[in-house]
Structure formats: C-alpha cells, structure tokens
Amino acid sequence: xxxxxxxxxxxxxxxxxxxxxxxxxxxxxxxxxxxxxxxxxxxxxxxxxxxxxxxxxxxxxxxxxxxxxxxxxxxxxxxxxxxxxxxxxxxxxxxxxxxxxxxxxxxxxxxxxxxxxxxxxxxxxxxxxxxxxxxxxxxxxxxxxxxxxxxxxxxxxxxxxxxxxxxxxxxxxxxxxxxxxxxxxxxxxxxxxxxxxxxxxxxxxxxxxxxxxxxxxxxxxxxxxxxxxxxxxxxxxxxxxxxxxxxxxxxxxxxxxxxxxxxxxxxxxxxxxxxxxxxxxxxxxxxxxxxxxxxxxxxxxxxxxxxxxxxxxxxxxxxxxxxxxxxxxxxxxxxxxxxxxxxxxxxxxxxxxxxxxxxxxxxxxxxxxxxxxxxxxxxxxxxxxxxxxxxxxxxxxxxxxxxxxxxxxxxxxxxxxxxxxxxxxxxxxxxxx
Numbered sequence: 326x327x328x329x330x331x332x333x334x335x336x337x338x339x340x341x342x343x344x345x346x347x348x349x350x351x352x353x354x355x356x357x358x359x360x361x362x363x364x365x366x367x368x369x370x371x372x373x374x375x376x377x378x379x380x381x382x383x384x385x386x387x388x389x390x391x392x393x394x395x396x397x398x399x400x401x402x403x404x405x406x407x408x409x410x411x412x413x414x415x416x417x418x419x420x421x422x423x424x425x426x427x428x429x430x431x432x433x434x435x436x437x438x439x440x441x442x443x444x445x446x447x448x449x450x451x452x453x454x455x456x457x458x459x460x461x462x463x464x465x466x467x468x469x470x471x472x473x474x475x476x477x478x479x480x481x482x483x484x485x486x487x488x489x490x491x492x493x494x495x496x497x498x499x500x501x502x503x504x505x506x507x508x509x510x511x512x513x514x515x516x517x518x519x520x521x522x523x524x525x526x527x528x529x530x531x532x533x534x535x536x537x538x539x540x541x542x543x544x545x546x547x548x549x550x551x552x553x554x555x556x557x558x559x560x561x562x563x564x565x566x567x568x569x570x571x572x573x574x575x576x577x578x579x580x581x582x583x584x585x586x587x588x589x590x591x592x593x594x595x596x597x598x599x600x601x602x603x604x605x606x607x608x609x610x611x612x613x614x615x616x617x618x619x620x621x622x623x624x625x626x627x628x629x630x631x632x633x634x635x636x637x638x639x640x641x642x643x644x645x646x647x648x649x650x651x652x653x654x655x656x657x658x659x660x661x662x663x664x665x666x667x668x669x670x671x672x673x674x675x676x677x678x679x680x681x682x683x684x685x686x687x688x689x690x691x692x693x694x695x696x697x698x699x700x701x702x703x704x705x706x707x708x709x710x711x712x713x714x715x716x717x718x719x720x721x722x723x724x725x726x727x728x729x730x731x732x733x734x735x736x737x738x739x740x741x742x743x744x745x746x747x748x749x750x751x752x753x754x755x756x757x758x
Contacts, residue, residue, distance in 0.1 A: 403746050405533035406541055407691035412529035414698030415739055418705040419521040420647060422716040423514040426728040427705075427736060428521045434739040435528040442742060443531050444749040455527025459520035466516035471504050475512060477720060479505025511720045541685055543670040562601070566594045624672060631669030638662020656706075690745050697741035704735035 486501035571581040580586045642659025718726040
C-alpha cells in the first residue's frame with residue numbers, strides 16, 4: 326500500500342485551479358508576486374533587447390563605461406575665459422589712444438554687451454561699482470591737475486587760484502596758481518584711458534562667473550584656484566557671523582560698537598573661522614586633496630624656467646606696450662612671454678591628478694568672442710602706427726577731437742558677442758498669491 330501524502334492534492338488545472346483552495350489574502354499575495362516576477366523578467370528582457378539591437382543604443386549615444394560616467398558640460402553657456410580675453414583685448418585697445426571719442430565708443434560697446442548678456446546673478450552687479458570707480462579716477466585726476474598744476478603749457482586760463490610758496494627743494498611742484506584749459510584737457514584725455522580700462526575689467530567681472538573661471542584654471546594653478554574659492558566662500562560667512570553676534574549682543578543689552586565690542590565680537594568670529602578651517606582641511610584630506618604625480622627632475626626645472634621666464638616676458642612686454650618708446654619690442658616680447666608661460670603651465674599641470682565635473686568647453690562661440698576683442702586691439706595698434714594724430718589729438722594748440730572712421734568701425738567689431746552668445750535666462754516672475 327503506497328504511503329499517503331498528508332498535504333492536499335493540487336488539481337490538474339495549474340495555478341488557476343490551485344488558487345481555488347487558497348484564501349483570498351494568500352491568493353492576492355501570490356498574484357502580485359507572480360506579476361512582479363513576470364514584470365522583472367520582461368523588464369530585463371526588454372533592456373537586453375534595447376541594449377543589443379535598438380537604434381537608440383547603437384546610434385544615438387555611445388555605451389557608457391561601468392564606473393566612469395561621461396563628463397558633462399553646461400549647455401548654452403560661454404567659457405568664462407573668453408569673456409576675460411575679450412575684455413582685456415578691449416582694454417589693450419584703449420591704451421593705444423587718447424581720443425575721447427574712441428574711448429567713449431569703447432565704453433559704449435562694453436556697456437551694450439554687458440546690458441544684453443549679463444546673467445541674473447549677484448556677482449554680475451559689480452559693473453556699476455567699476456563705473457563709479459572710473460568716474461572717481463576722472464575726478465581725482467582733474468582735482469590734482471587743478472591743485473598741483475600741469476606740465477602742459479597753456480594760454481587759455483580758466484581760473485587763477487592763490488599760490489602757496491614752497492621751499493627751494495620742492496622745485497617743479499606748485500600749489501595753486503593758474504589753471505588752463507589745455508592742462509585740464511590733457512588730464513581728462515589721460516584719465517579717460519585708465520577709466521576705460523577699468524570699465525572693461527568691470528565688464529569681464531559682470532559677464533564671467535568667477536567660480537567657473539577658477540575651476541577652469543590650468544592644473545598647475547589648481548591649488549591657487551582652490552584657495553581663492555575657499556576665501557570667496559568664507560568671506561560671506563565671516564560677515565554673517567559678525568552680524569549675528571552683534572545682533573545677539575544688542576538683544577542682551579551689551580555694547581556692540583567701539584573697541585570693547587569689537588574685541589568681544591572678534592574672538593567668537595575667529596574661533597568659528599578656525600573651526601571651519603579645521604573641518605575643511607579634514608574634508609579635503611579625506612578626499613585626497615594635494616596628491617601629485619611623479620615628475621622627473623628635468624621636467625620640473627624646465628617648468629620652473631619657462632614659468633619664470635614667461636612671467637618676466639609678460640611684464641616686460643606689457644611695459645613696452647604702455648610706453649611710447651617700447652612699442653617696437655613690446656608685442657614680440659609679450660607674445661614670447663605668454664607662449665613660455667603657457668608651456669610652463671601645461672608642463673606643471675602634469676603633476677596634478679584630478680578630474681573636472683561638468684567642464685566648460687571652448688567652442689566656436691568662445692573663439693568668435695575672443696577673436697572680436699583681439700581684432701579690435703590689433704586694428705587700433707595698426708591705426709596708432711599709421712595715423713597717430715587721429716588717435717592722439719593735440720591739446721597745444723587746443724583743437725576739438727575728430728572721430729576717425731575706420732578705427733571707429735574697428736571698435737564696433739567688439740559688439741559681436743552681443744549677437745553670437747546665448748541670452749541670459751529670464752528671471753521667473755512670482756505671481757501674487
């Protein structure tokens with residue numbers, strides 16, 4: 326006699342027939358579990374089919390490597406280095422002329438690009454500060470010319486101030502005296518050159534994101550960029566700590582001004598800054614900051630020689646460009662210095678072992694923006710060599726400046742970034758609730 330199975334026999338109808346004798350709760354659990362298994366099998370089968378033969382996997386995107394995601398970049402954004410090169414090229418063009426009309430046109434070009442392409446960010450509001458600084462430079466230069474006089478002889482006296490007699494060892498310096506229109510005009514032309522250069526630098530600060538610019542530094546300057554980013558991050562925290570502690574002292578009825586209040590507020594601020602510094606150092610050490618690759622000694626010496634020689638060449642070339650006597654050797658020395666410095670930075674970058682998250686690409690628009698600024702500088706250099714009288718109007722005798730046509734057209738080339746770069750994202754308007 327065969328042994329009997331104590332479990333109830335399952336009918337021959339399969340899972341559906343067997344479900345007749347299962348309670349409703351258990352039946353629902355088995356159904357959901359079965360659907361989950363079938364769905365997972367279908368999903369894995371679908372993923373396998375899509376990875377093997379689907380056109381989206383074979384043509385649209387390359388297969389990603391496991392553990393190494395493809396680097397992404399910021400779509401629709403211009404490289405911050407292009408903005409700086411464009412602005413510095415406009416500033417270099419401003420050093421080649423004292424014509425107030427051309428300088429005003431350079432200011433107008435940079436201002437138009439800033440107005441149309443400035444992003445809506447807190448750091449982009451620095452353009453107004455640079456404009457105010459440029460106006461202050463103009464006012465101080467004219468004030469010094471009025472009080473201390475000018476070496477430019479003039480015949481059109483505007484006002485005569487009481488002159489203070491000075492001792493014999495102060496020859497060549499006077500306080501007060503006659504103020505001429507020629508002296509003030511020469512001071513105005515000279516100050517407008519520096520004011521235009523400051524406004525061009527302000528345009529670069531308003532258009533280029535400083536943190537992105539520091540992240541785009543070469544590998545050899547990586548440590549310096551990290552230090553600047555940390556400093557820029559900690560400065561607002563220090564100001565917030567000072568405001569918070571002063572408010573707490575006012576609520577407690579304690580003085581928050583004067584030397585005593587400054588000392589009692591400064592100690593907690595210093596303690597908090599040290600704590601944040603220690604925490605940041607521990608976090609950076611845990612993430613492997615400061616690791617360097619092994620570089621042979623000849624490569625290190627070559628890197629140091631190229632970097633030092635390149636910086637000296639840049640300084641000498643810049644001095645030659647800013648002086649009238651060094652205009653012949655300024656450009657070759659500057660180009661050689663920049664090439665040597667870039668080579669040294671490239672060699673020095675081999676010591677750093679790091680990756681960049683979402684790097685900024687130097688695309689065709691960045692080349693166009695840089696080329697527009699370089700074209701303005703090169704054309705004004707050419708104009709200063711061929712027609713110096715048009716770019717440097719005389720003040721003795723005093724004549725009205727005229728606007729040279731083709732140098733003015735060359736300055737208008739600097740408007741190209743306003744048309745080839747993407748417009749900033751509009752600020753979302755909050756509807757009233």
